[in-house]
Amino acid sequence: MNEPIQSVRSSLWSRVDLGAVAPFAALAALLLLGTLVSPRFMSVDNLSNVLTRSAFIATIAVGATFVITAGGLDLSVGSMAAFVAGIMILFLNGGLIENPVLLIAFGMILALFVGALCGLANGLTTTLGRIEPFIVTLGTMGIFRSLVTWLAQGGSIVIKSSELRSAYRPVYFGDVFGAPIPIFVILGVAAIGAFILYRTAYGRHVTAVGSNEEVARYSGINVTRVRTITFVLQGLCVAIAVIVYVPRLGSTTSTTGLLWELQAITAVVIGGTRLRGGVGRIWGTIAGALILEVIGNIMVLSDLVSEYLIGAVQGAIIVIAMLAQRSLSRTR
């Protein structure tokens, strides 16, 4: 009762709840739209296909949620994915280990290691170098992309051994209890991400740093360390996406992962994470990634809009999502 003025002005329900519910409501509305537009949309096959295809962006976007919540931005994720995939396939082609399963396992570990290293490079350059993450990752975006092109000599890097390819295939195409493995990857990554962000001290620190860096610093939080680790987490998420992606085509080219950064950032923003940091929503991000994939799916099924315009629609969505976020938080 001390300050009735302020308690009323910042009406919580309009800021927090609506912001958290909006992406799921939008997803539900899209599912309804899809059902109306095409009878094939609601089939189990189609929906599991949509979920499977959203795995790459959803996984990467979970990492992006950490980076953005801490007040950063990573534009290099698409190029990084292509680069990590290139390194991984080259390792698999090296055939250092006889047993294909063991070889693939070591390839996965290598991918995680390279992804973490790429993220660490991004993180240390922004934090220790005190450079805007936008600029740093714009630079590394070009570097990773160019390295893939160079490794592939302008062509593609392909898993040579067909035995290896068929051994690795189930990671993308296989299923457990009838559900495709990539769906479990999405759920696993999101669950771990949500656990870290909401339940651990580190997650609390990520939110605090993004909310107000100075408050975090005056509270004895190592801002440099917190920010750097978000980029490492992003690198790990990219590597996990790569591990699921490589068996899909068994190759990588200089155009692999093109515009994934746009889609990942879009998914994060649609999901209700604040682009300037301080508010992170892991499950919202997953909803955002699904929204993007569902829209693409509806466009393909319906013939209402040419599927060549998918990029334009996704680009428009990020702008609309930002407008919606703005109107949901009138207070600022």
Add this chain to the structure above:
Amino acid sequence: MPACLSPPRPAGLALVNIAVGEETPSPALEAFGLSKSFGPTEVLSDISLAFARGEVHAIVGENGAGKSTLMKLLSGHLEPTKGALSLGGERIVLRGPVDAERRGIVLVHQEILLAPHLTIAQNMFLGRELRRGATLDDRAMNRRAIEAMRALGVEIAPNIAVERLSIAQRQLAQIARALIAPHEIVIFDEPTASLTPVETDALHRRILEMKAKGVAILYISHRLNEVKAIADRVTVLRDGKWIATRPASALEPVDMARLMVGRDLLNLYPDRSPRPSGTPVLEVADFNAPGYAAGASFALRKGEILGFAGLIGAGRTELFEALLGLRAGRGEIKVGGRTIRLHNARDGMNAGIVYLTEDRKGKGLLLQENLTVNLTLAALDRFSNGPLIDRAREAKALDEAIVDFDIRLGDKNRLAGELSGGNQQKLLLAKMMLLNPQIVVIDEPTRGIDIGAKQQVYRFIAALCAQGKSVVVISSEMGELIGLCHRILIMRAGRIVGEVEGEAMTEDEIVVHATGVGASAAAASTARRA
């Protein structure tokens, strides 16, 4: 410069003047039965007041009394739920702050609303730039910015970016910005919150000039001595209701406080314990914070409350931020006789020293987060099992803090930014006390908080010292340093220039050191001894 802009309606005004006669000044602005509700809560009810030309009318009240709401109604930032306004005898409805400004009503905000990267002059003329043909007339704007700042007693180049100014200079720049617009009614909302006595005096001189020109001035302040000195009439609000309007000459600060609180406020300051004489817990030798403070040496004893006085910009805050590793600094620090080096806030916390920032909103609390997150942020490792946060323990800590620090709120899930200044300060105290520090540095402990909360903060500081902890209080309110501290060091231009204790702790003595004006040989020798 057209200081006063007459409203385009002289006819009715002339009639009123004739009718009332020359002796009584006609009201410039009148409020009739103003009420404001947000939803079901009425925050201001039935306020009728008249503000006369050439008069300084102070509005006092505790936080939540409705002062800010009233100011916002009078300046077009809010629309009343009930009631009406009249300007120069004519009923008006204000359609937003721009409309109010067009009618000559200017509000000087409490919060600093300047673009940090623009210069003083650019900020001052933002949205009303002077032009010469198609281009900006920077020379004229700079010249007028210099004049406007000089009128407030500040000599400063107009082409300095605002981000490089001290908080006091920013506040003055903001006041100057408001006053270059044509005005006949000026509302000051806590204009001196971060000003020192010298700057306050300059502002008051400017207000008296405006008053002499027939401007109606509304003045809100927590500093009752200041109100007594500047105001002609004083209105007291409590819980959104009008309590009294009296001539300032008939109202002592203690009377104002009684009317504000609704009961007697005895002993604002707790009893002072005898000055401790034990071994120092903190010894600082020849410490420098480059650009802000140099050659600082002092010692703090166990159970001592040591004050740091000085003008804004004297380097007090920066000295302690550097000592605590929050900004660059070098020099010797001994805690409990052991030389240590602090690289960041965590090092200080580990050594048992904490710093409570003067900038609660910018550096102290996460305004968009709830109370629990804020409370445990600095001591999160104590609320974690491995990496996992124990939310039950956090909730228990919040319940305890709410009781121990008397944090008053209706709902525990409110955001820190929604608390009053006093409750925010209590929350910040609670947050830092979770670290169980031995040495507590509190910067401006009572800035912007009401008198009831002030008293609680003072008692809390005294209690810390009774527990054998040591406290450094940095404050621009000399009254609280004198009332609270065992000993006061005074800084000027980055150096410790004086030390007073016991009977010598008087405002006059401190001002002499702080300003260097009339700095006698005595002051100089004190500095050498210190």
